Amino acid sequence: MVLLTPDDSSRSLAERTGAHSxxxxxxxxxxxxxxxxxxxxxHREIEKFAGTAGNDVMVRVNHDGNYVRRRYSVRSVDAxxxxxxxxxxxxxxxxxxxxxxxxxxxxxxxxxxxxxxIALDERADWHLFVGDxxxxxxxxxxAESVEAPGRVIFVVELDSxxxxxxxxxxxxxxxxxxxxxxxxxxxxxxxxxxxxxAAFDVPDGEGHAYLFGEFSTVRTIKTALLDRGFEExxxxxxxxxxxxxxxxxxxxxxxxxx
Ligand SMILES: Cc1cc2nc3c(=O)[nH]c(=O)nc-3n(C[C@H](O)[C@H](O)[C@H](O)COP(=O)(O)OP(=O)(O)OC[C@H]3O[C@@H](n4cnc5c(N)ncnc54)[C@H](O)[C@@H]3O)c2cc1C
Numbered sequence: 001m002v003l004l005t006p007d008d009s010s011r012s013l014a015e016r017t018g019a020h021s022x023x024x025x026x027x028x029x030x031x032x033x034x035x036x037x038x039x040x041x042x043h044r045e046i047e048k049f050a051g052t053a054g055n056d057v058m059v060r061v062n063h064d065g066n067y068v069r070r071r072y073s074v075r076s077v078d079a080x081x082x083x084x085x086x087x088x089x090x091x092x093x094x095x096x097x098x099x100x101x102x103x104x105x106x107x108x109x110x111x112x113x114x115x116x117x118i119a120l121d122e123r124a125d126w127h128l129f130v131g132d133x134x135x136x137x138x139x140x141x142x143a144e145s146v147e148a149p150g151r152v153i154f155v156v157e158l159d160s161x162x163x164x165x166x167x168x169x170x171x172x173x174x175x176x177x178x179x180x181x182x183x184x185x186x187x188x189x190x191x192x193x194x195x196x197x198a199a200f201d202v203p204d205g206e207g208h209a210y211l212f213g214e215f216s217t218v219r220t221i222k223t224a225l226l227d228r229g230f231e232e233x234x235x236x237x238x239x240x241x242x243x244x245x246x247x248x249x250x251x252x253x254x255x256x257x258x
Pocket of ligand 1: 056070071072073074086087088089090091092093094095096097098116133134135137138187238239240241242243244245246247248251252253
């Protein structure tokens with residue numbers, strides 16, 4: 001069946017959240033590293049869906065005959081070619097990962113966007129991005145919007161070091177990247193990220209930390225940064241997924257304590 005119009009639920013969710021809803025077309029799917037797929041989407045008004053750096057979009061995907069929404073950060077948008085790119089982690093089994101692994105050019109997608117409230121802190125002299133593979137798209141779009149002479153620091157845990165793809169940064173931006181391979185550590189174990197952060201001297205000036213990734217990990221990292229003297233207002237945190245739990249139908253990880 002060819003999708004011609006968004007589902008009524010998508011229209012009303014978009015209305016409630018001040019976003020846009022429509023059917024967009026897949027132009028390509030490319031495996032850019034062992035666990036990362038780039039999906040390119042097109043729509044005549046793609047910029048409206050892409051919002052600003054830090055925003056994401058919601059896709060409606062079929063899950064055993066039922067529909068769920070999954071959220072993916074916009075990696076980049078190109079108004080001239082009316083296209084946007086998403087970077088999607090496929091290192092696990094779930095409806096979103098299955099969708100990203102199986103779509104093809106020409107497929108149509110029920111899309112809502114822009115979503116999300118976290119934006120670049122324009123006042124910061126340096127920006128610290130901590131998380132995992134699911135966060136790379138958001139981290140790199142944010143970092144690419146930093147103006148010289150800003151500094152960007154990435155501390156990212158990956159299932160495979162071959163997933164350590166890099167961004168294209170303006171000249172004059174001082175980048176530091178620490179990629180850590182997960183090896184035998186369990187999903188949701190923050191110890192490697194904590195060790196990497198502990199060994200890292202933060203630069204002088206005002207900094208802002210962006211913590212995106214696994215639910216418990218990002219919370220633990222936030223506590224470690226607060227202990228280290230970060231102000232609450234200098235930390236932006238978003239749980240993207242939760243170890244051992246499926247994201248809910250609306251695309252967010254469950255927040256209740258177990
Ligand atoms: C605002 C926002 C932005 C996001 N942006 C991106 C993005 O740009 N790219 C991206 O890849 N993801 C992104 N995510 C995360 C993505 O939406 C979730 O990982 C989503 O749950 C994947 O859905 P799924 O259906 O594949 O798996 P689910 O149905 O959610 O989970 C199935 C199982 O897989 C496990 N699992 C889920 N994700 C992972 C993972 N990454 N690694 C290991 N195990 C996992 C779960 O614990 C569960 O056991 C974002 C999430 C949010 C809320």
